[in-house]
Amino acid sequence: MEEETLKQYMNEYYRGFTGFELEHLEDFAKCLKEYKEFNLADYEIAHLDNDILFPPGDIKIGVRDARTTSKSNISKKILMDIAVFTMKMGGENIKRILEKILLEKSRNDATTKDATGENTTEKEIDRELITIFVKEHMLLFYKDFDHFEKQHIDDFVTAIKNKERVNLVNYETEHLDEDLLIRRGRTPQGVRDKEKKMGVDVIKDNLMDIAAFTIKKSAAITTKILISLGYDHFENLQTKDAAVEELRKTKDKLNSLIAKHKEDKEKIDDLEKEKKIAEERIRSLENEVIKLKESEKKKITRENTISR
Template identity: 45%
Template sequence: MKMGGKNVKRILETILLENSQASTTTQDGVTADKEKGVTTNTKEGATTNKEEEEEGKKKYDFLRHYLLLFYKDFKGFETNHLDDFTNAMRKNSRVNLAEYESTYMERDLIFQPGEMGEGIINGKRKKNNDIIKDNLMDFATFTMKMAGDTTKKLLEIVFETLQKRSREKNAAVEELQKTKNELIADPHVIDRIYIIKCGATFIYKPCRSYFYIK
């Protein structure tokens, strides 16, 4: 389970990195962070230690939140699952893994019920020759698939959160664009408008201080 948690942590770190890269543009050594509306000159090292600490804390809180959700999904694991495989081993039998998976988790997106890919398991090993090893591998397969099922649920939450933020950001940009177009199209407002784009924010700066009045 802790190995699964480590893998989830790596996945979430990748998502954070990709999301960060998607929200930044680099021009002439200057990185403009669209979400923050700030500009950091990477050549001059303008990013302060305080900003780095704040980013580090945000990352820590993000990862910790989802890792806690990951481990919470395994609550009661020993009582609900380990005993089933232990009892099967004591009776010199095996759990019907395909049926067992269908009872406790959603269908895996990669592997068929009761199966695990070669490379994870030893495809050359003959089954039913060692009941203890077979049961241990069945239990490991179930544990990995349950971890995969939990990870999928977490990624669905992260995906929906990122999609929602993206929609909100796009809506804000569209509203600003609409306002800009209305100002430019209205001859009564301002002779000319210089538009300075700062991240996702538009600032309208008139080049004259008077209005045209018909």
């Protein structure tokens, strides 16, 4: 996949988080400050589409640390809640992108078929096939978050307890590859609340930092998936091009045979005409011979009559 195309898809991914801090952060921060459990399932139902793999409130593939409960460490649980919510929102974004890619591919395939004179059927852009394709890649997306809570949440919990922030630039440098679009420590345009001053509310700052880190990690995973799809697409194109070239050669050969057949048929038709003309000439000559014989016979008869 070309870098510019990849950047377009990643821009689309990041745009899905526009307004994130303004719309969601206060809901998580309120529970954290009041030390109350956050109902993530209800929150997802209210703010997200149905996930095609996992039920509201969780990602059941080892993302959470099973030892963490609201009783054991509610702060840690709420931090993980916002991380899971961010993952699910990222999943929603990548689902839309994958559907778009597959629809474009299906339509391109249909256009190629139409160009060769074949009929395109609705089955070739079947929504069920798209869903299967998306599910496979969404599972890869979520599986890359395995052990997320064990690996990252404690760092942000500690920062909250110490009333300080995690240094996102250093943290991303340590844990993430460099982003194609966004510098380390920065979030996509429109995701953070520009009017909020950093340092005034350390809980909100850290909640947004873990969300920002999750968004960037989601982007890194999405990039890998899109690059993989790009290679697959390139290989498919090469295979398709080879098949099209083979079909073109076969078609040219067939056209050549048809042309030769037409030429041979014209020659045969000409020979048939010549044969017919020759047969008519033969019949004409035969008639002339018959007439000559008749004439000769009559002549002999007359001569015999005179001699008597």
